[in-house]
Amino acid sequence: MDFGIVVSVYSVIAVLLIIGTLGFETGYFRFISNKNKKRLFDTLSLSIVSCGLLILSVFLIFGDAFSVFLELGDNGYSLLIFVALIIMVDSLNSIPFAQLRYQNKSLKYSLLRLLQVVVTVVFNIVFLILLKDKTYFGITFSSIYSVHFILISNLLGSLSSTIYFLPQFLKSKYCFDFTLLKPVFVYCLPLVGMGFFGILNQNIEKILILKLVNDSNAYEQLAIYGANYKIGVLMAIFTQSFRLAFEPFFFKESKATSKTEIYGPALKYFVFFGLLIYAGVLLFMPLINTILTPDYYEGNKVIPFILLGQLLFGVYYSLSVWYKLIDKTYFGLLMSCAGLALNTVLNIILLPEFGYMGAAYSTFTGYLFMVIISFILGNKYYPISYPIRKITLVTITIVTLVFLFNYLSTRIFTNYWLIVSLLGFLTILAVLIFCENKFVNKLLIYVRR
Numbered sequence: 001m002d003f004g005i006v007v008s009v010y011s012v013i014a015v016l017l018i019i020g021t022l023g024f025e026t027g028y029f030r031f032i033s034n035k036n037k038k039r040l041f042d043t044l045s046l047s048i049v050s051c052g053l054l055i056l057s058v059f060l061i062f063g064d065a066f067s068v069f070l071e072l073g074d075n076g077y078s079l080l081i082f083v084a085l086i087i088m089v090d091s092l093n094s095i096p097f098a099q100l101r102y103q104n105k106s107l108k109y110s111l112l113r114l115l116q117v118v119v120t121v122v123f124n125i126v127f128l129i130l131l132k133d134k135t136y137f138g139i140t141f142s143s144i145y146s147v148h149f150i151l152i153s154n155l156l157g158s159l160s161s162t163i164y165f166l167p168q169f170l171k172s173k174y175c176f177d178f179t180l181l182k183p184v185f186v187y188c189l190p191l192v193g194m195g196f197f198g199i200l201n202q203n204i205e206k207i208l209i210l211k212l213v214n215d216s217n218a219y220e221q222l223a224i225y226g227a228n229y230k231i232g233v234l235m236a237i238f239t240q241s242f243r244l245a246f247e248p249f250f251f252k253e254s255k256a257t258s259k260t261e262i263y264g265p266a267l268k269y270f271v272f273f274g275l276l277i278y279a280g281v282l283l284f285m286p287l288i289n290t291i292l293t294p295d296y297y298e299g300n301k302v303i304p305f306i307l308l309g310q311l312l313f314g315v316y317y318s319l320s321v322w323y324k325l326i327d328k329t330y331f332g333l334l335m336s337c338a339g340l341a342l343n344t345v346l347n348i349i350l351l352p353e354f355g356y357m358g359a360a361y362s363t364f365t366g367y368l369f370m371v372i373i374s375f376i377l378g379n380k381y382y383p384i385s386y387p388i389r390k391i392t393l394v395t396i397t398i399v400t401l402v403f404l405f406n407y408l409s410t411r412i413f414t415n416y417w418l419i420v421s422l423l424g425f426l427t428i429l430a431v432l433i434f435c436e437n438k439f440v441n442k443l444l445i446y447v448r449r
Contacts, residue, residue, distance in 0.1 A: 005079075005147050008070055008210065008222065011203035013083055018199050020052055020091035023191035025098040026324070027184040032102060042174045043181050045095050052088035059084040071210055075148065082151040089158040096165045112161050120157030127153060190329040197336035201366055202313070204340065205347050205359030212351040225356035228299035231288060232306035235277050239314030242270055263384050267318045271391050272432050274311040275398045279428045281307060282402050283409070283421040305360035308399075312367035319374040322382035331377060339370040394435050401428050 024044045032040055059066065059080045067076025100109040127149035206229075209222045281288060282304060289297055323331040343366030350358025378384060405424030409417035 005072060005219070006150055006226075008072070008206060009079055009083060009147065009151070011206045012070065012080075013086055014199045014203055015196065016055060016083070016087050017090055018192060018195035020048065020055060020087040021094045022048060022051055022185075023188035023195055024048060024184065025094055026191055027188040028095060028098045029102060030187060030324070031180070031184050036177075036180060038172075039175055039177045039180055040184075041095060041099065042172055043177045044184065045092070045169075045172075046174055046176050047181060047185075048091045048095065049088075052084075052091050055087055056081075056084040070207075075145070079147060079151065082148065082155060086151065086155050086158060089155065089162055093158065093161050093165060096168060097161075112164060115160050115164075116157040118157075119160045120153045123153035123156050124150060187327065187329060190331075190333040194329070194332035194336040197333070197340045201336065201340045201343050202363070204344055205351070205356075205363060208344070208347045208351055209356060209359060212348065213355055221356050224296050224299040225302060225359060227293075227296040228302050229306055231281060231303050232310050234281060235274060235307045235310035235314075238274060238277055239310055239317070242314055242318075263318070263321060264386050267315065268387050268391055270314060270318060271311070271395065272435075274314060275395060276429065276432065278304075278307045278311065279398060279402050279425055283405060283424050285406075286417065299356065302357060302360035304402075305364040309360075309364040309367045312364070312371050316367060316371045316374055319371065319378055319386075322374075322378040322384065326382055328381065331381075335370055335373050335377075338373065339366045342366050342369050390435070394432070397431060398428055401431065 022044075024047070028040065028044060063077040063080045066080055067073075070076065072079055097109060097112070100106075100112075128146055206222060206226065209225060210218045213221050285300060285303070289300070320332055323329055343362050346362035346365055347359060350361055352358075354361070375386075375388070401424065405420060405427070409420040409424070413420050
């Protein structure tokens with residue numbers, strides 16, 4: 001039950017964080033110049049703080065209604081207050097983090113993000129293990145508030161970065177420039193909608209499972225799905241890392257370098273590395289399952305769809321460069337809306353029939369649809385030469401090999417599954433390396449004919 005609530009609450013955080021940041025990270029990269037660095041930082045930071053206070057106010061006033069809708073139970077109101085505080089802090093940190101990315105201070109960026117994770121994990125261990133059901137200073141750390149403790153740990157983790165940025169916040173005189181905010185806001189508003197619908201696209205099934213799954217314990221189904229969905233975090237981390245590095249880079253280099261020279265190879269190697277992660281996770285699933293309780297093993301069947309869905313989301317993001325460079329960000333909003341609509345309709349149809357597997361089918365299909373639409377529109381408005389045939393052929397080959405070696409390791413050579421899996425992984429690695437040689441390129445030329 002508690003894990004199902006955690007999944008539901010973090011889905012809300014993911015959605016609201018898009019609104020809280022207002023898409024200003026991308027706007028920062030698009031509009032920064034040597035003349036306006038300070039004013040842009042101040043203006044965007046003040047706007048984000050105002051938005052965060054607005055979200056907190058809404059939850060303070062309407063938190064009970066939201067809690068009932070999300071079925072968060074008796075303590076739902078207080079949970080949502082912590083959600084609002086997390087949104088405020090993470091949003092406040094977003095522009096300083098964007099500044100680090102723009103300045104190519106990747107080590108400092110990574111260390112601060114790592115610090116957040118470490119602080120969050122440490123406090124989770126303290127609250128949920130060391131202090132569980134114990135009383136100190138008149139405070140009982142009851143297990144019935146375990147979800148609260150998870151959110152508090154998250155908040156403390158986020159505050160660790162805020163403390164680092166605090167001198168920068170305090171020394172600023174905060175010169176707000178509305179004339180600078182206006183073009184940034186116009187540029188970013190579709191990105192906010194795109195991000196909102198995009199993140200809702202990633203989380204809508206977790207909300208609908210509670211409403212549509214024909215099961216006496218929908219939270220248990222959500223917990224199984226959510227636990228296995230977390231396995232896809234490896235792919236999500238990879239796609240997020242790609243996005244964080246790629247976004248400031250393409251704004252800087254778009255005018256200086258050939259489109260084909262940058263974007264085609266970037267997409268190809270992104271997919272190839274993503275397929276390697278896909279293969280590694282699925283071939284060594286028995287090892288990865290050690291982080292799950294046996295009750296969640298049955299949900300392993302969603303993982304291939306989740307991994308490919310996350311990879312497709314990364315492909316979609318890579319393809320989205322075209323509408324950002326020509327300042328037609330409303331295309332991103334329209335595609336996100338279309339993808340969300342398809343995903344929602346499929347979930348409504350499939351969840352009652354297939355349970356949480358319907359969510360996996362819907363998510364994968366929604367992302368595939370968005371990739372196809374973005375590629376078609378990009379070819380029309382900002383043509384870029386991507387090696388689509390090669391990427392498609394390699395993807396089909398790797399997925400087939402993973403299925404084959406998984407079948408061999410789980411159905412035929414069960415006593416030697418680790419050896420078979422290692423052999424499969426090395427075979428797939430060899431295929432990806434081989435795909436860069438001239439023979440494959442000649443084969444693709446033949447296929448085109």
